[in-house]
Amino acid sequence: MSRLAGIRAHASARISLFASLAMLGLAASATTALAQAAKGEPVKIGVTYPLSGPQGAWGQLLLPAIEISVAQRNEAGGINGRPIQIVVEDTKGTPDGGVSSMRKLVQVDGVPAILTIFTNVVSAQIPLARQFQVPIISPVEAPGLVTNTQYAFAHSPLPSRTVPIVGEVWKKQNVKRIFAFYPNTPIVKFLSPIVKGEAEKLGATYDEALFKLGDSDFRGLITRAKDFGPDAIFIMGHGTPDEGAIMKQIRELGIQTPLYGGCACITVKSYREAAGKAADGLIYGGFKYDRAAAAKLIDAYRARMGFDPDYASLEAYDMINMIADSAAKNGVSGSAIREGLANLKGFKSIGGGLVDMNDNQTVISVGLYKVIDAGKPEFQEITP
Amino acid sequence: MGSIQTLAIGLGMAGYYALVAVGFGLIFATLRIFHVAHGTVFVTGGYVFFFLHRLYGFDLATSAAIAVACAAILGVAIDRVIYIPIMRRGGGMFAVFIASLGVALIFDALYLVLTKGVLAIARTDSLQIWNVGAIALRQYDMAMVVLVLVIFLLLYLWLHRTRTGLEIRALTDNEMLAGTVGMNVDRTRNSIFLIASAMAGLAGVLTAYDNGINPDSGNRTLFIAVVAVILGGVRNLLAGTLLGSVALGIITAFAMFLYPEWVTFCIFAMMIVLILFRPKGLFG
Numbered sequence: 001m002s003r004l005a006g007i008r009a010h011a012s013a014r015i016s017l018f019a020s021l022a023m024l025g026l027a028a029s030a031t032t033a034l035a036q037a038a039k040g041e042p043v044k045i046g047v048t049y050p051l052s053g054p055q056g057a058w059g060q061l062l063l064p065a066i067e068i069s070v071a072q073r074n075e076a077g078g079i080n081g082r083p084i085q086i087v088v089e090d091t092k093g094t095p096d097g098g099v100s101s102m103r104k105l106v107q108v109d110g111v112p113a114i115l116t117i118f119t120n121v122v123s124a125q126i127p128l129a130r131q132f133q134v135p136i137i138s139p140v141e142a143p144g145l146v147t148n149t150q151y152a153f154a155h156s157p158l159p160s161r162t163v164p165i166v167g168e169v170w171k172k173q174n175v176k177r178i179f180a181f182y183p184n185t186p187i188v189k190f191l192s193p194i195v196k197g198e199a200e201k202l203g204a205t206y207d208e209a210l211f212k213l214g215d216s217d218f219r220g221l222i223t224r225a226k227d228f229g230p231d232a233i234f235i236m237g238h239g240t241p242d243e244g245a246i247m248k249q250i251r252e253l254g255i256q257t258p259l260y261g262g263c264a265c266i267t268v269k270s271y272r273e274a275a276g277k278a279a280d281g282l283i284y285g286g287f288k289y290d291r292a293a294a295a296k297l298i299d300a301y302r303a304r305m306g307f308d309p310d311y312a313s314l315e316a317y318d319m320i321n322m323i324a325d326s327a328a329k330n331g332v333s334g335s336a337i338r339e340g341l342a343n344l345k346g347f348k349s350i351g352g353g354l355v356d357m358n359d360n361q362t363v364i365s366v367g368l369y370k371v372i373d374a375g376k377p378e379f380q381e382i383t384p
Numbered sequence: 385m386g387s388i389q390t391l392a393i394g395l396g397m398a399g400y401y402a403l404v405a406v407g408f409g410l411i412f413a414t415l416r417i418f419h420v421a422h423g424t425v426f427v428t429g430g431y432v433f434f435f436l437h438r439l440y441g442f443d444l445a446t447s448a449a450i451a452v453a454c455a456a457i458l459g460v461a462i463d464r465v466i467y468i469p470i471m472r473r474g475g476g477m478f479a480v481f482i483a484s485l486g487v488a489l490i491f492d493a494l495y496l497v498l499t500k501g502v503l504a505i506a507r508t509d510s511l512q513i514w515n516v517g518a519i520a521l522r523q524y525d526m527a528m529v530v531l532v533l534v535i536f537l538l539l540y541l542w543l544h545r546t547r548t549g550l551e552i553r554a555l556t557d558n559e560m561l562a563g564t565v566g567m568n569v570d571r572t573r574n575s576i577f578l579i580a581s582a583m584a585g586l587a588g589v590l591t592a593y594d595n596g597i598n599p600d601s602g603n604r605t606l607f608i609a610v611v612a613v614i615l616g617g618v619r620n621l622l623a624g625t626l627l628g629s630v631a632l633g634i635i636t637a638f639a640m641f642l643y644p645e646w647v648t649f650c651i652f653a654m655m656i657v658l659i660l661f662r663p664k665g666l667f668g
Contacts, residue, residue: 052500060500092501212644216503216595219393220640227386241503245595252511253389254520276508375508 038078042085043332045070045323046105046114046134048098048121054214054240055093055118057270058312061305063088065313066115068300069320079327084320087111093213093238095124106132112334113137113323115316118238119145119187126152135338137322139315141263142190146360151334153341153357155315155322157366159194159236162262162285165368167198168384169260169283170232177205179230181221181246183237184210191262195234204232211242218246222253233257239265239312244274251278260284264369267310272374279374283382287311288367289351297350314351322347389519390641391634396525398633399532403587405609405616405625406539407580413618414555414576417480421462421487422584423606427599429455429585430592431495434504447506448589455585459577462487488603495599505596528590532626535583540622548575556618608632611655617665624667 047066050059066086074083087109089101098121105111106128114129116122116138122145129136129151139156146152170178178199182188188210199206207228209221225233233250237243247259259279264286265271266279275282289311291298297317301309309317325347326340344357355362372378404426411419433451436442442450466483475483512523543549551572554561587605591597612632616624632651639647658665 052496052502054501054503056500057502060502209644214501214503214598214600216505216598216601217397217640220390220637220642220644223386223389223393223641226389241505245503245505248510249595252513252520252522254513254515254518270502273508274503274505276510278510 038074038081038083040082042083043079043327044109044111045084045086045320046102046109046111047086047088048091048101048105048114048116048125049088050093050097050118050121051088051090053092053094054242055238056090057241058239058268059090059093059117061269061310062117062313062316064304065297065301065309065316066320068297068304069317072296072300073321073324079324079332082332084324086115086320091116091118091121093118093121095120097121098124099128102128102132102134102136106134112332113327113337115319115323117312120185122146122152123186132334133338134334135323135341137319137341139312139319142187143194144190149360151338153322153360153362155319155355155362155364157263157285157287157364158361159191159262161366163191163194163198165285165366165384166234166260166262166283167201169368170198170204171202172384173232173258175202175204175232177228177230178207178232178234179225179228180206180208180234180236181218181225181243182208182210183213183240183242185213185238187237191236195236195262211237211246213238213240213242215242216245218242218249219253222246222250222255225250226253226255230257232260234260234262236262239263239268239271241270241274244271244276244279247275247278247282258283262286264311266371266374266377266379267308268312269307269310272377275374277374279371282371282374283368284371285366285368287314287351288365288381289314289349290353293352294350314349317350318347318355321350386641387638390637392519392521392525393640394634394637395529395630396522396633397636398630399525399528400587400591400605401608401612401632402532402626402629403535403583403590404605405612405629406536406622407583408606408609409613409616409618409621409625410552410576410580412613413621414552415573416477417467418477418484419462419580420481420484420603420606421491422459422580422609423602423604424488424491425455425459425462425581425602426584426588426591426605427495427597427602428458428491429588430506430597430601431499431504431588432585433589434506434592434597438504438506444593448586451589452582452585455588456578456582459581459584460574463573463577492599492603499599501598503596503598504592506592507594511594524594535586536622536626539579542579543622548572552576556621608636608651611651614655614665615658617662617667619664620667624665627666 050056070084078084091097091101102125114136116136119140119142122138122140126149135151137153140154141156143158143160146154180195196206235243259282261284326337330336330340347355349355367381369379370382408422429451432454433447437447467480470479514521551567612628616628639650
């Protein structure tokens with residue numbers, strides 16, 4: 001299988017954006033945009049995202065948001081007049097893929113900064129970032145993962161903030177038995193203690209099951225949950241379709257227990273399609289953003305993809321601009337961009353509000369939501 | 385409660401295994417070909433169905449019919465374009481096995497490129513269930529059990545009430561003798577691949593609609609089907625593969641319930657123990 005994975009990776013990995021940037025540039029309104037448009041030698045930014053494998057469905061949905069962010073930034077002058085060019089490598093969502101793609105981007109393409117994603121991949125890339133002195137920024141949600149790492153940064157709502165607001169709902173509803181599903185990846189190491197901690201605070205009985213990413217039949221594990229007799233089921237992982245499939249299979253095994261989550265993954269198309277109507281009623285804590293403020297991204301994304309971008313698309317959009325702002329202020333070398341990211345203050349997020357970097361982790365707003373109709377999707381902010 | 389629910393899940397899974405296993409067993413018993421690419425035929429049926437129904441909006445029946453037809457044609461094509469020329473040039477069963485493995489890996493790589501390995505589920509709606517006490521039975525599983533039983537009944541009639549069936553059974557007993565008494569071995573061979581591949585394609589369609597497929601699904605399902613055939617024994621193909629598949633479905637479901645990390649271990653450990661004590665299978 002590794003040979004086949006290699007064929008896949010190398011065939012699909014590198015994507016040049018010049019053509020799409022040119023088209024977007026032509027589509028932009030003529031005079032002002034052209035007057036400000038970036039010229040000259042491009043500044044390369046690396047992107048190590050999964051474009052294949054279990055997490056590939058999501059990675060493919062996030063890439064357009066990154067491309068839109070780059071195009072809009074270039075229309076507005078890029079980095080001190082120089083255009084941004086992204087160079088994309090497929091990590092397949094694996095640590096090995098993350099390391100090899102990062103090596104290639106730094107040592108062959110010479111990128112000074114990298115946009116990346118997923119805890120297992122980022123964990124493997126952190127030592128390399130320090131070695132190469134190339135900053136990496138990702139929406140990883142593992143508390144403390146990037147703290148004191150020097151070259152790793154995160155822009156995301158942490159579960160240590162989203163799960164407790166779900167815990168408030170459990171407290172109000174007097175939940176006594178909680179069953180959780182996590183993927184069998186490093187993400188479970190920090191997620192499980194947080195959710196278990198919330199259960200302990202309530203004096204609730206807690207049990208959990210770990211599913212294998214890429215599997216499609218989870219009914220064995222779900223039967224275990226059914227035997228446990230929970231009055232709350234918590235599902236959280238990497239936002240892959242597996243989690244949506246688990247929701248669907250929970251309902252297909254006749255379990256009507258309320259479902260909870262710790263991220264806004266229902267905004268992800270591949271996730272909600274796998275869940276279908278089973279996600280109706282799901283309550284989750286996640287990134288709180290203002291759709292009106294994000295119109296610049298949402299409209300462009302919708303025009304290109306035919307549907308709205310998910311919450312992580314907003315994070316990705318922001319991260320391109322965080323790197324660009326840092327490079328514009330401090331220079332385009334890896335250490336200069338790192339310096340800019342470490343001292344980021346008052347960054348204007350596409351989701352509205354100002355963001356500061358604190359110990360290499362941004363602090364962004366979180367809210368509690370209930371899914372009304374997963375198909376549309378329609379969800380509303382609620383109070384515990 | 386968990387045990388009965390798991391049993392119900394296992395019976396549903398047995399349906400997929402049975403459809404793939406009986407086709408594989410038919411080819412192996414009659415032509416002595418270890419048709420690894422049978423998993424490719426399975427996954428091709430699933431992907432054609434997924435692409436037609438989910439991406440191009442064809443209705444379920446049309447998508448399923450085209451997918452099964454494509455799988456059947458692919459199976460026959462693999463035999464005529466790969467296996468037969470190798471055998472005519474003096475290649476033995478091992479050469480055919482390696483070629484079959486090559487075909488499987490080529491298609492595996494092709495589907496990885498086309499789908500990026502993302503799980504392809506052909507439905508967005510939830511399946512209807514019947515609640516029997518605390519047990520939830522999916523109507524889909526029940527329908528599949530009936531469908532598999534009907535297919536096995538038709539297979540029995542085909543093998544025991546038609547001339548082609550008689551020829552196939554003759555091939556199983558003695559291929560050389562069947563040829564020398566004037567049997568049209570080529571035509572019979574086509575029939576075997578056509579029917580076996582259509583059943584694998586149907587299993588692919590049903591899997592793609594149920595929990596979805598990825599490029600690995602073909603090989604994974606095939607290996608379980610091979611164990612089902614070994615478990616049942618090739619001499620009593622229909623009853624053997626059906627019971628072998630049921631046993632494996634139940635074992636897999638219980639392993640997924642109790643020790644999900646040990647599913648593969650359980651299946652193949654059981655196969656090795658069985659081969660040690662009953663090399664010809666339970667009904668061999």
